[in-house]
Amino acid sequence: MFKINRLRTEILTDKSENIDDIYGFDFSFNQGLNIIAGENSRGKTTVNSCVFYALGMEELLGGHNSKALDKALKDSFIIKTEKVDNSEEEKGTTYQIKRSKVFLEIENNKAEVATLERVIKGIDNDEKQSNVTIYLSKLEEIDSTIPRGVLYVNGQGNNDDVNGFYAWFSNFIGFNLPKVSHSSSKSHYSPLYLQMIFSSMLIEQTKGWSDFFATMPYFGVTKPKEKVIEFLLDLEEINNSTQRDTLNRSKNEIVENWNKSIKAFSFLEKQNNANITSIPENITTEKRDIEKISATFQIAEEEILTHQEYLKLKLNEIFELEKKPFINIESNKDKILTQYEENKTKYNELKSYVNKFESKLNVEKLQYHNINNQLSIIEKEIKEHNNLIKVFNNDLFKNKNEAKCPTCTQIINEDILSTDSIIIPQLSLEENKSFLLSQKKIIQTTIKSLKDSIEEKGTLLQYFKNSLRNQEIIIKSLSKDLIADDRALSESEVVKKIQLQQQVQNLEQFEIQLNDLKINLMELANKYHNIILALDGLEKSDDERVLASFEENYKNLLFEFEYDSNEKFQISINRSDPFKYFPVYKRSKSDPNPQSIRINSSASDFVRNIWSYTLALRDNGSNHPGLIIFDEPGQHRTKLSSLQALFIKTSKITDNQTIIFTSIDKQLNEEEKIDLDGLLEVLDRDSYHLINLGNDKVIKQLIF
Amino acid sequence: MINIILDEKKTSISILYNAYYKLVILLAIINHCGSKNKASLQLIHLVFWALRDERHYQVLYDLKINIRSTLIPWSFEFGLEKVLAIGYIEEYLEKKIVSNQLEIVLTNKGQDVLKSINKYELFQEEINRIKSIGWLPKNKLEKANNNWKLL
Numbered sequence: 001m002f003k004i005n006r007l008r009t010e011i012l013t014d015k016s017e018n019i020d021d022i023y024g025f026d027f028s029f030n031q032g033l034n035i036i037a038g039e040n041s042r043g044k045t046t047v048n049s050c051v052f053y054a055l056g057m058e059e060l061l062g063g064h065n066s067k068a069l070d071k072a073l074k075d076s077f078i079i080k081t082e083k084v085d086n087s088e089e090e091k092g093t094t095y096q097i098k099r100s101k102v103f104l105e106i107e108n109n110k111a112e113v114a115t116l117e118r119v120i121k122g123i124d125n126d127e128k129q130s131n132v133t134i135y136l137s138k139l140e141e142i143d144s145t146i147p148r149g150v151l152y153v154n155g156q157g158n159n160d161d162v163n164g165f166y167a168w169f170s171n172f173i174g175f176n177l178p179k180v181s182h183s184s185s186k187s188h189y190s191p192l193y194l195q196m197i198f199s200s201m202l203i204e205q206t207k208g209w210s211d212f213f214a215t216m217p218y219f220g221v222t223k224p225k226e227k228v229i230e231f232l233l234d235l236e237e238i239n240n241s242t243q244r245d246t247l248n249r250s251k252n253e254i255v256e257n258w259n260k261s262i263k264a265f266s267f268l269e270k271q272n273n274a275n276i277t278s279i280p281e282n283i284t285t286e287k288r289d290i291e292k293i294s295a296t297f298q299i300a301e302e303e304i305l306t307h308q309e310y311l312k313l314k315l316n317e318i319f320e321l322e323k324k325p326f327i328n329i330e331s332n333k334d335k336i337l338t339q340y341e342e343n344k345t346k347y348n349e350l351k352s353y354v355n356k357f358e359s360k361l362n363v364e365k366l367q368y369h370n371i372n373n374q375l376s377i378i379e380k381e382i383k384e385h386n387n388l389i390k391v392f393n394n395d396l397f398k399n400k401n402e403a404k405c406p407t408c409t410q411i412i413n414e415d416i417l418s419t420d421s422i423i424i425p426q427l428s429l430e431e432n433k434s435f436l437l438s439q440k441k442i443i444q445t446t447i448k449s450l451k452d453s454i455e456e457k458g459t460l461l462q463y464f465k466n467s468l469r470n471q472e473i474i475i476k477s478l479s480k481d482l483i484a485d486d487r488a489l490s491e492s493e494v495v496k497k498i499q500l501q502q503q504v505q506n507l508e509q510f511e512i513q514l515n516d517l518k519i520n521l522m523e524l525a526n527k528y529h530n531i532i533l534a535l536d537g538l539e540k541s542d543d544e545r546v547l548a549s550f551e552e553n554y555k556n557l558l559f560e561f562e563y564d565s566n567e568k569f570q571i572s573i574n575r576s577d578p579f580k581y582f583p584v585y586k587r588s589k590s591d592p593n594p595q596s597i598r599i600n601s602s603a604s605d606f607v608r609n610i611w612s613y614t615l616a617l618r619d620n621g622s623n624h625p626g627l628i629i630f631d632e633p634g635q636h637r638t639k640l641s642s643l644q645a646l647f648i649k650t651s652k653i654t655d656n657q658t659i660i661f662t663s664i665d666k667q668l669n670e671e672e673k674i675d676l677d678g679l680l681e682v683l684d685r686d687s688y689h690l691i692n693l694g695n696d697k698v699i700k701q702l703i704f
Numbered sequence: 705m706i707n708i709i710l711d712e713k714k715t716s717i718s719i720l721y722n723a724y725y726k727l728v729i730l731l732a733i734i735n736h737c738g739s740k741n742k743a744s745l746q747l748i749h750l751v752f753w754a755l756r757d758e759r760h761y762q763v764l765y766d767l768k769i770n771i772r773s774t775l776i777p778w779s780f781e782f783g784l785e786k787v788l789a790i791g792y793i794e795e796y797l798e799k800k801i802v803s804n805q806l807e808i809v810l811t812n813k814g815q816d817v818l819k820s821i822n823k824y825e826l827f828q829e830e831i832n833r834i835k836s837i838g839w840l841p842k843n844k845l846e847k848a849n850n851n852w853k854l855l
Binding site: 380381383384385387388390391392394396397404405406412413414415416417424425426427429431432435436 | 712713714715716717718719721722723724725726727728782783786787789790793794817820821824826827829830
């Protein structure tokens with residue numbers, strides 16, 4: 001757990017007379033409820049975004065590095081000098097920012113204090129926005145402290161590398177982040193990213209109130225929201241589910257291997273012109289089903305033989321041939337002639353089949369080649385996308401977004417396809433990169449199956465060609481017999497015998513291969529059986545008790561905040577998909593179709609949902625970081641009394657820190673306006689810490 | 705009342721149509737293929753054309769190493785005017801008239817960007833391809849351009 005003690009920004013401007021002439025703001029925070037109140041556009045959001053930025057959480061605001069921040073922190077700001085009459089117009093001096101930084105002092109529950117320093121606008125390239133400097137001391141003491149280190153925020157491994165900021169930060173708040181399933185990581189696992197967890201506790205104004213964990217960035221973690229809740233509530237399910245995923249992954253691998261083996265049967269079948277029967281369609285653990293697999297050979301339209309029978313037949317044929325005395329051609333001429341005709345027709349049929357087969361295979365080979373070319377083009381595109389993203393992340397083109405023609409002030413952007421009259425909506429670099437990555441995946445799968453199919457067909461082609469060769473030899477010897485001297489011995493008989501012997505050898509080999517495949521299936525079935533046992537044996541957990549208490553707390557809070565879209569009994573926390581761990585609406589307790597709470601609540605009631613859900617997660621979550629920030633919780637015509645209830649509730653939570661940013665001149669609904677005094681009159685004076693920005697802009701000259 | 709909202713469907717566009725990608729390549733072309741950090745529009749268009757296709761590249765490379773003295777019909781680079789506009793506005797590039805011909809000059813700021821791109825080792829493949837073409841003398845280009853061959 002941790003809390004924020006102090007936030008300070010320091011800005012050096014073009015009008016700073018010396019390096020001590022610094023602008024910015026400096027606020028202290030207390031344990032318990034902190035209220036930052038101010039009129040509109042006084043800089044509440046600026047203060048809030050500085051907290052996000054210092055904690056390396058600017059991704060939740062929708063950008064990397066200082067892109068997520070207001071221009072008053074990185075470009076220029078105005079300090080008003082006078083107000084012209086009573087009009088709204090303000091006169092002021094514009095200050096150009098030369099350098100700006102944010103400092104944040106935080107403290108964990110072991111009373112260890114750390115100060116984080118992060119550059120917003122650096123003077124040169126060495127002052128990088130993607131680095132956070134850490135001092136293990138209070139903010140006022142950092143000048144006399146040696147920094148603990150400079151850690152990086154944006155970049156690969158920022159959550160588990162020793163030099164990654166989040167690795168240090170999670171250690172500081174006492175987190176042991178679990179490994180969770182990841183859809184694209186090579187190892188299939190990644191840490192549960194800290195930025196994901198923080199989206200459950202830092203609710204920002206524009207997007208934060210639109211859904212539960214609406215600002216959660218995408219990292220490729222499977223079922224990200226569920227994982228965060230499991231972690232916060234310390235449910236055993238998070239470890240079980242990782243184990244389950246591992247087991248399921250091995251299970252899928254086994255099934256895949258099983259299917260490959262089944263394919264191998266059909267391959268063997270074609271190679272030997274056999275018919276393998278009783279192959280189980282799906283994976284089975286029944287030994288008998290595997291043993292039943294057997295082969296038959298069709299030798300005539302109506303005649304089917306088993307492997308043994310066929311082998312015996314062939315052996316008999318050899319035996320018969322051996323028994324017969326060598327015959328000369330004359331006595332056999334008619335037979336040789338018919339045989340020659342028959343074989344010739346068979347040969348021609350087979351030949352045209354093989355030609356067709358080969359040309360089809362060549363088409364596939366061409367396809368394979370083309371798709372491979374396409375893959376290398378996509379890979380190159382992805383590489384260049386990565387390069388360009390790095391260029392922007394490191395801000396190598398300074399002020400990129402503000403490219404404006406100095407003469408006609410037209411904005412020039414990176415889109416060169418659109419014209420004045422036709423705008424082509426395009427994916428952003430990041431979006432396009434993910435699109436290309438998924439395309440790459442599809443192509444890789446296609447390539448893999450094409451490759452398998454080409455290999456298999458190649459072997460078959462070889463087999464066909466061998467059969468053709470054998471036929472050719474027989475035809476050749478038959479034709480030789482036909483033109484040879486009638487008194488000579490028949491050569492075709494000898495060739496026939498040799499080929500019969502070859503067939504017998506092949507049949508014996510076939511049996512060995514068939515048995516090998518069956519043994520392989522048995523092994524897979526054993527492994528499958530063990531995995532099923534392991535999956536069944538995953539321990540039953542105590543999670544239900546935790547979830548029940550979380551649910552009760554959430555519902556109590558919800559109705560304390562005057563939720564009235566539905567009855568209390570109709571609301572529950574769902575235990576299974578869809579909306580697993582999230583509130584749902586059910587018409588009655590036994591309703592089998594839970595519906596989204598968002599659709600079934602009014603807009604302001606949905607905001608109440610986010611209040612109660614966020615607070616309940618902290619109350620019941622033994623892994624919660626402790627801090628909650630609400631930016632402008634009075635959304636969508638919330639009643640003043642509900643807002644008061646929220647303030648009362650949070651002011652009573654003294655062992656954690658809650659920071660609420662609120663406007664004081666905002667129209668809540670037709671009848672009510674947020675009035676600071678009215679809001680605070682229901683609270684005990686010493687139960688909160690108030691930072692009133694009033695009518696002033698937040699950035700001022702800092703006095704040392 | 706039923707409110708119908710039409711969502712725009714975004715398209716995936718090749719990075720070759722991204723002005724900033726082109727800008728990086730443009731800066732590299734002027735730096736490596738121009739003389740004293742300036743290059744004519746003709747040269748810029750020609751190198752862009754060469755980078756578009758392996759076959760084109762071979763033609764220009766052969767010209768460079770004197771295996772051939774002609775060019776095949778080549779075409780202008782799409783959208784280069786917008787890229788140049790960004791370059792002028794952001795002061796990476798400047799226009800200069802040298803002996804009655806417009807030349808694009810790489811400014812110090814532009815060179816700094818290129819340096820930092822090299823420091824981060826980005827776009828090295830493309831930049832190395834541009835480097836291997838290197839400086840192309842004007843008269844050689846002029847001659848080759850007056851002498852197009854189909855192959």
